[in-house]
Amino acid sequence: MVLSLVNLCAREVVSDHSSSPNWLKWVPRELYRALLEAAFASCRPLAVGELVQRWPERSLRVGGRRKPRQAVPNRLCIQALLLAVVRGLTDQRCALQVLDLCGLQGDEGGMGDSMGGWSLTVALCTMVVQARTGAQRAQRKEGDHERKRFSALERARDLKREKGQRKGPKNLDDTCSNGERTGTSGPVSEEETIKGVRRRMEVERKKTIAASGLGDSKVDVEEKSVDIDVLVHVRADLFVNSRSWERVRLALSSPGPLKLQCRYLRVEEISVSSIRTLLALLPCQGLLGVDIRYSSLGVAGLAELLPLLSTFPSLNSLRLHYCNLDFRRDIFGQEDTLRDLSQGLAHLQELRRLSLTALRLPGQLRVLLSSLPQPLEILELPYLSLSPADLAYLSCSHHASTLQQLDLSENRLDTNTLSSIRRLLSQASSSLQHLSLSGCGLTDGLLGLLLPSLGSCWALKSLALALNPLSMAGLLDLVRMAARMPSLRQLLYPNPLEDYQPGLPDLPSSAQLLDWPLDEAPDFNMTSSQLNRVLTDSGRHDLFLTCDLLNYDKDLVE
Template identity: 60%
Template sequence: MVLSLVSLCAREVVSDHSSSPSWLSCLPRELYRPLLDAAFDHNRPLAVGELVQRWPERTLNVGGQKKHGHTPPNRLCIQALLLSVVRGLTDKRCALQLLDLSGLQCDEGLLEDSMGGWSLTVALCSTLMQAQDSRGCRRDGERERKRSLKTQRERDSIIKRDRGMESRKRGMEGEEGEFVSGDKKGEEGISLMRVCSQEESVPGVRRRMELQRRNEPQQTNCSSDSDQPEVVRVRADLFINARSWDRVCGALSLVGPLKLYCRYLRVEELPAPSVASLLQLLPREGLLGLDIRYASLGVSGLALLLPQLEPFLLLHTLKLHYCNLDLRRVQSGEQGTMQDMCRGLSALKQLRRLSLTALRLPGHLRLVLSSLPQPLEVLELPYLSLTPADMSYLSCSPHASSLRELDLSENRLDESAVPSLRRLFSQAETRLVQLSLCGCGLSDGLLGTLLPSLQRCRTLRTLRLALNPLTRSGLVSLAWTAVEISSLQLLLYPTPLEEYEPGLPPLPSSAQLLDWPLMEGSEVRKLTLSQLGEILEAKGRQHDLLMTSDLLKYSTDLTLEE
């Protein structure tokens, strides 16, 4: 990547922190963004803090940098960013109203000094609480100042009252000691008695101050914090588990100068009531996706949670991974609960992406998908124990022609599923972009019957077929089909059976293929790579089509972004 002149200059400017007072005083607003990018790219947390504290724009988008090829900011820069947002609340030069941190978190363990989703969520919630505490300190200081001014005014009024009484007494005695008339003296006496009775009814200054302090909390409680205007809206992706649930709920319950909004919510190992409580605290606008993992929800838990999602009108993604939902063991008393679950799905008007991992739903796919009000664009159904009836429904459903991404991995497919799959590919051939059939038990013969239908998918960019029992001959046929798909950019192919150590069964499962050792130091692997290279070169696809069998290190840049 060639850096522009502005980027090169910005890197030099932020590299020397001692010069920051000179350029910050005369910095035009157009240069704040390049300088902040340079500070993030070159790990200058002090420069990040000074720039954000004086941010001249109403919006600051930090999370989107990762989509444009930038590495995620390190931990110190993110902490400096959050602290400077709090300091900017009292800085008149700061015009920030919306801070967008969506997508800022780094994948756990990807970079050593980066901040993962859980750490970023905890740091962000701590910042909200810090802003609330600092706001409370400023409010207490303002109250004390007003109380002191009021006390001073009361003292001045008492002194003026005493002086007035002394002047009235001198007037009653006359200027030279002469007695006033009886009528006038009576009137002055009545007036003096009235003033004295009023003075006696007023407590002393110290007593009045004590009563005022005692009544002050009641008066301040009457004006709730909800009357205070919201200063900065913070939008982020939240990652919550049992350790951070209390902190996040506390931050969402605060009414302060920073208001937290969630774009994508991911929760792990939380029971259904805890997730429901969390959803009730989230602002209704802005939530686009919900990802629930490793939770024992069951049918009753889903029936509880799905109605809670109806107020989130923009929700388009729902992911349920390993949530202990097994419809093979549904008892007769749970049929009503299943109907509640389906009604909850029908209320999600904008749902376009549905991911169900390891939910045992054999024979119930129609029940789930027919409840949805709109056709899906993304459907992920790995480890669902799908039956031929499920595949038949999917190929004829309204979702088939609208699918852009489809994942049927780890569902055992046989000859009975082939007609449904060919019909499904025919329906989706003009829209399907990503297809995953990993670990489906596709042998040379089964895959050979599907290749003509796959070749007609002219928009396909990613095809994943790892952990299927293919020989080298079947892999070569797959490679010839792949190079004919002009849109294809990634083929994740299975390691051919010839490269495994002896002892594999004729049709091994995906678990066996994953655990079985490969032959090392042989010419078998070189022969496979040579044949694939010749196929790519013959069609001129060696630069725009990646073929790999590496499950861990293949390029993820080709996957579609949400």
């Protein structure tokens, strides 16, 4: 990557923090973005904090879609940014109103010192709560100052009245006439007036307490009576599990100068009631996707959540991974629950992505997908034990011609389903960009029948066929076909059966191929050399071949 002159100068400027007082006050607002990017790239958290605290623009976006292999911002820099946002609330030089941190998080436990999704969510919620506490403290101090000033004025007025009383009335008749008008003497009427003002203030205070709730504590009443304006809207992707749920709930439910908004919500291992509470707290505008993992929803629990999901008008992605959706006809009421599930999906007007992983709903794909009002663009159905009827419906559904990503991994394919797969690929040939058929039991014979349909997908950019029992001959046929696809950029191929140690069954499963040891002979790299030779002979230098299942990422395709 070639850096521009501005980027090079910005990196030099932020490299020395001791000189920041000399240049920071003279920097024009047009250079703040370049300086902040240089501070992130050079891992200068102090410079990040100073720049963000006096950010001169209305909005600041940090994160977004990163380029392939682009480094994630350092954890210390992110923490400095969050602290600077709180400090900037009281800094007159800061004009920040919208902070967008969507896509900022890195991989949990990944390389480097990046901040993962869970850690970033906890830090964001802590920032929101701290900002609210600071604003309440500032308002209480301001209120105490006003009360002290009012008391000082009252004391000054009392002193003036006492001096007037010592001097005495100049005219007794005037005093009597004043007393007759008020029903008592002049000085007493003034004291009663002051008491009346205080009495009215006490009544108003009691009314406020009563309106706040009779059972609330004194601290709760003070917090409810504080009206804090929202100064900065913070938008981010939230990752919530049982350890962070309470902190997220507190940050979303309490008013303060920072208002937290969510673009993509990912929840793990929390109950249906907790997910329902969380969805009720999120602003309806702006939520694009919900990802629920390892939560025992059940069909009934999902049917209960779908009406809440329909209240988010921009929701276009729903992902359910290992959520214990098990449909069995022998359980009473399951048919009615599945019907409720279908009706709930029908209200998701903008849904374009649906991911269902390891859900035991064989033969029910028509019930689920036919109710969606709009055709899907991304459909992921791994480990679903799809039946021939499911694949037959999918190949003829209104989703087939619009699919851009399709994942059928770990669904067993055979001669009974091959015709449906070929028809599905024919329908999606002009739109399909990413296809995964890993672990589908494709032998040399089945793959040979499927290759013409795969080759007709002229828009395909990535193809994953790992953990299929292919021989070296079948693998070479696959690579020759891939070399004739001009749009294809990545191919995840399986290790040929010849590369495994002896003892492997004739038709091994994907689990056996994953666990069986590979042959460690010196000529093990011959497979890669042969495949690359095919690409070289075909003149393809832009097609990336890999058998590394763990590090394969289709999103690396530009």
